[in-house]
Amino acid sequence: MNFGPGRPASAGGDAGDSFEEFVRGRSTHLFQLALLLAGQNQADAEDLLQVALERAWRRRAIRYREGSPEPYVRRILVNASIDRWRWLRRRGEEPLQDCGPGPLAADPAGAVVRRDLLMRSLAVLPPRQRAVLVLRYWEDHSEAEVAAMMGCSLGTVKSQASRGLARLRQLTGVPAGEWAGRAEGGGNRD
Amino acid sequence: MTDLETELREAMRATVAGARPPRDLVELVRRRRRRRSTRQVAVSAAAAAVIVAAVPASLALLSVGGRPATGARSANSSAPASGKPAPPTKQHEQAPPPRGWARHRDGAGDYIDTPAAWHISNRAALAEPVVLWVIGTGPVPSGGGCAPTAALRQLPADGALFQVIDYGGSVTDPYVFPPRRGPLALGPIGGPYECWGIKTHLMVFRDGGRYFQVQTVFGAKAPASLRAEVTRSLNTLHIAPLPAGEQPAALCQAGQWTYCPQAAWLNQVLSNAHVLNLGNQGTRAIFGGTGQRSFALWTTTRRGSLPGNRCRSVVGTKVCRAGNRLVWSVHGLWLWLQPALSPYSTPPTSPGLPSPRALRRLVKAAETLRTR
Numbered sequence: 001m002n003f004g005p006g007r008p009a010s011a012g013g014d015a016g017d018s019f020e021e022f023v024r025g026r027s028t029h030l031f032q033l034a035l036l037l038a039g040q041n042q043a044d045a046e047d048l049l050q051v052a053l054e055r056a057w058r059r060r061a062i063r064y065r066e067g068s069p070e071p072y073v074r075r076i077l078v079n080a081s082i083d084r085w086r087w088l089r090r091r092g093e094e095p096l097q098d099c100g101p102g103p104l105a106a107d108p109a110g111a112v113v114r115r116d117l118l119m120r121s122l123a124v125l126p127p128r129q130r131a132v133l134v135l136r137y138w139e140d141h142s143e144a145e146v147a148a149m150m151g152c153s154l155g156t157v158k159s160q161a162s163r164g165l166a167r168l169r170q171l172t173g174v175p176a177g178e179w180a181g182r183a184e185g186g187g188n189r190d
Numbered sequence: 191m192t193d194l195e196t197e198l199r200e201a202m203r204a205t206v207a208g209a210r211p212p213r214d215l216v217e218l219v220r221r222r223r224r225r226r227s228t229r230q231v232a233v234s235a236a237a238a239a240v241i242v243a244a245v246p247a248s249l250a251l252l253s254v255g256g257r258p259a260t261g262a263r264s265a266n267s268s269a270p271a272s273g274k275p276a277p278p279t280k281q282h283e284q285a286p287p288p289r290g291w292a293r294h295r296d297g298a299g300d301y302i303d304t305p306a307a308w309h310i311s312n313r314a315a316l317a318e319p320v321v322l323w324v325i326g327t328g329p330v331p332s333g334g335g336c337a338p339t340a341a342l343r344q345l346p347a348d349g350a351l352f353q354v355i356d357y358g359g360s361v362t363d364p365y366v367f368p369p370r371r372g373p374l375a376l377g378p379i380g381g382p383y384e385c386w387g388i389k390t391h392l393m394v395f396r397d398g399g400r401y402f403q404v405q406t407v408f409g410a411k412a413p414a415s416l417r418a419e420v421t422r423s424l425n426t427l428h429i430a431p432l433p434a435g436e437q438p439a440a441l442c443q444a445g446q447w448t449y450c451p452q453a454a455w456l457n458q459v460l461s462n463a464h465v466l467n468l469g470n471q472g473t474r475a476i477f478g479g480t481g482q483r484s485f486a487l488w489t490t491t492r493r494g495s496l497p498g499n500r501c502r503s504v505v506g507t508k509v510c511r512a513g514n515r516l517v518w519s520v521h522g523l524w525l526w527l528q529p530a531l532s533p534y535s536t537p538p539t540s541p542g543l544p545s546p547r548a549l550r551r552l553v554k555a556a557e558t559l560r561t562r
Contacts (some may be wrong), residue, residue, distance in 0.1 A: 027215050032206035035205075036206060046211065082384065118198060119205050122201075126384065137195055165192075
């Protein structure tokens with residue numbers, strides 16, 4: 001199947017097909033990554049992924065002639081999510097504290113509530129911090145790999161991760177060291 | 191790994207587990223690719239005509255402070271030859287830049303004129319959207335994450351720096367971008383914006399069916415005359431239009447309501463009524479929110495009598511209930527409102543109709559603001 005009209009000859013005869021294979025094989029994972037980067041906004045995630053894939057397809061001949069397009073797609077996803085955040089920022093932020101229940105409940109739904117709060121807190125982090133945490137903890141990359149992926153220094157990744165986690169603790173109202181106890185449902189907001 | 195890190199990992203895994211991309215993802219990307227290719231064919235044809243007609247002008251843009259003008263985006267000549275270009279929106283293509291100024295092209299039919307001594311770069315860190323140009327009165331070194339950070343650090347106290355971003359012909363919120371009708375202005379100062387990390391002038395507009403954002407900063411000692419000069423430069427911006435079939439009017443005609451003028455009108459109505467704009471989740475409606483309630487709003491052309499029953503007067507306007515929707519007539523349109531889930535998780539809202547007070551504000555704002 002031809003991925004698009006007018007494939008440049010320099011891309012190689014089967015470049016379009018192999019890119020389609022890549023999309024089919026990796027789209028679920030990349031979409032889930034986009035979803036996390038976009039703060040769990042489905043529409044934004046779909047848009048981000050399309051932007052990244054379209055751009056990667058356009059540049060396939062020069063960017064990854066020898067290897068997988070995935071690192072390039074991932075980098076575009078991160079960049080685009082950061083820029084989208086800048087755009088959304090103009091609408092103004094809503095403080096999380098006004099947005100819902102606290103982190104804890106001693107009922108069976110407590111875990112779901114905690115998870116929801118954690119994910120909503122992740123969604124309001126600055127995009128770079130969010131991207132670092134997603135790449136580090138969801139994709140299980142090392143700090144050095146994240147630094148290479150994001151085009152920044154190892155120190156920047158460390159500091160962004162540290163600040164991101166600190167902010168998550170702050171937003172979820174759970175001080176460092178107390179997360180485990182709360183997470184087991186032993187805590188109470190009062 | 192700390193407990194928070196572990197829980198974060200598990201929460202992320204649980205949240206996205208089972209999330210699947212659209213089934214027609216390949217086709218969606220292919221369509222996006224076609225739209226861009228079609229536009230590039232159109233603008234390369236226009237650019238070729240310009241080169242033939244204006245050789246002296248093209249010679250003039252060979253130098254920007256002694257170095258070649260940049261042009262990162264090259265036309266894709268292998269793209270399909272479909273799509274007739276829309277008539278250019280500006281007629282100054284043939285006019286050379288003013289004396290002492292240079293013209294900078296992006297290789298896709300767009301250009302901007304600046305004083306020849308200014309510096310320009312299009313080597314932006316952003317992969318998407320496209321940064322057409324970063325222009326400064328001082329040096330514009332490359333470097334930065336998603337903003338021209340290196341150039342910003344070297345901004346002279348009496349200098350200026352601005353960036354032109356091209357979102358292409360497809361944006362999430364087309365109704366936010368006003369059409370370019372009169373002269374461009376710098377826009378209000380807002381922020382601090384992500385990436386830049388500082389307050390900047392921000393201006394968005396639509397031209398030739400494409401959507402643009404310009405951010406401008408001035409040094410602390412920048413004279414008023416420099417602001418005028420930057421504004422003058424911005425107003426030389428020439429945009430190669432999209433093919434007629436890709437213009438907002440065509441998209442509107444094809445059913446993408448958010449590209450219609452009515453969406454821009456409704457966007458302003460929400461603002462005037464102090465209703466939180468929650469964006470959209472596609473191309474059919476704009477989402478609004480008041481308090482803990484979220485709802486979708488859209489318009490259709492008025493036909494026949496007002497649909498629905500259980501009507502009542504809201505600030506003098508007859509508002510009827512049609513199922514779980516409200517509908518009323520305004521400026522030759524039906525304005526619909528329906529409880530709907532917000533596209534955003536924050537602030538958390540539940541689908542619901544606005545409070546009577548908020549509805550009054552909405553009805554009044556819609557009645558007061560004329561459609562364009």
